[in-house]
Amino acid sequence: MHKPEKHIIPLTLTSLKAACSLCNLRELCLPFGLSEHEVDLLDNAVGAQRRIKRQQHLYRAGENFESIYAIRSGFFKTDVLLEDGRNQVTGFQMAGEILGMDGISGEAHTCNAVALEDSEVCIIPFSQLETLSREIKTLQHHFHKVMSREIVRDHGVMMLLGTMRAEERLAAFLLNLSQRFTARGYSPAEFHLRMTRDEIGSYLGLKLETVSRAFSHFQEDGLISVQQKHIVILDHAGLKDLLNHQLG
Amino acid sequence: MHKPEKHIIPLTLTSLKAACSLCNLRELCLPFGLSEHEVDLLDNAVGAQRRIKRQQHLYRAGENFESIYAIRSGFFKTDVLLEDGRNQVTGFQMAGEILGMDGISGEAHTCNAVALEDSEVCIIPFSQLETLSREIKTLQHHFHKVMSREIVRDHGVMMLLGTMRAEERLAAFLLNLSQRFTARGYSPAEFHLRMTRDEIGSYLGLKLETVSRAFSHFQEDGLISVQQKHIVILDHAGLKDLLNHQLG
């Protein structure tokens, strides 16, 4: 066992059984579509929860893969590192989203997952998830959908990196965040960025200065209001226009 | 049923039962790691094969998702289209690789798959694959690995698009092709590109002129020899240096 056991909070039997059933992320997370009985079975498979403090790693590239993680609360980034030191943020994840699926293919994680604010995750031992998937058709199918969604998301990012210009990328990024916050019951127009300009830039394939300038430009045009990490989207449609209206 | 039935070749019982068991791609494709008996079960699930002529679509974005496809022979590209007409190649696939997993998440395909040369695929109805996965643990796990590998591959492309310069991207591209041809028993150093400069450029987030110039430059430096689509890698290590030695 190389896994450090610190930060793992074993649950009492009661809270364990209640984990998924009582979670308000049911509709976003793995239990989606399961019957009450099936959620109970999943509850038993979910071993424990773990708290990750801001700037701490949930896992690192190269570490042994054993579990995937469902984010219960908080905010993460994942990044990959090249031998020469260059690294790139591959995604930002929020409550209800699943982390760690990159590790399935090679029995080791291929990227780092870092908490951008104090967070909590549910640990889902992967072998148990597979066992349960063989018994619960709905869970099996839903898990496949989750993995597939990750592939589709990645294609979107590839599109963004491959064909879009700096301000289009940032507009796409803001709209995507807005949409995901909305799905979680937060304001679609006003939110707090958990990541730095540098991390946004890394994700979007831009330098931090370019990100900063694009923010300022959006603000001048009345599309958004920025104050450091506090964002208000003033003109949702205007941002969308920036994306598609590129042709004429 | 919206699926056009043309181009589907129903197999005789004998060839059907023999499909995976006799296929020389077993070790690269879905049957990897299965026992003889399990491969027989998979054979029964694989419904039919289909021939796709050069430039024809295997599926299109928006089409109903029913099956994934294992490439038996040939070469494909997948691409996504934005509303404004911009499109991007998201990958090139060769024998033994699986196509169509993007469709699982939303019950419809999210990209186009086009044959770049006359090709043959095995049609794997997805619901049957899920049924079989519930019975064969090895198959289930291997399928999860295949999906995960796709996610990891996508991260690699994101890295490439986000942090690498034109010539690094092309070097990475050539080395990746070389490695995949090698795994299939072809020459690691000499191969025929199935795609145009424009398609390479689209995949790498570059314009075709930039791709062409990078090829010429590699040739001047004695790293490769190019004649249209015929490539010979003369200095494998030199190409690798281009990738990592970026730092100093």
Next chain:
DNA sequence: ACCGCTGTTTGATCTGTGTCAATGCGTCAG
């Protein structure tokens, strides 16, 4: 309240890649 650190903004300049344009090569049809 002040210091020091980290992250952000803004400006000036540089450069890699895109854009536009012309030419060249190969293949297929007639």
Next chain:
DNA sequence: CTGACGCATTGACACAGATCAAACAGCGGT
């Protein structure tokens, strides 16, 4: 054999975004 078409190469120039640099804001610690 010849013309036409698709694809590739090469050159000249433009520009988006990178790089370098300086100043500034916010925040935690003492």
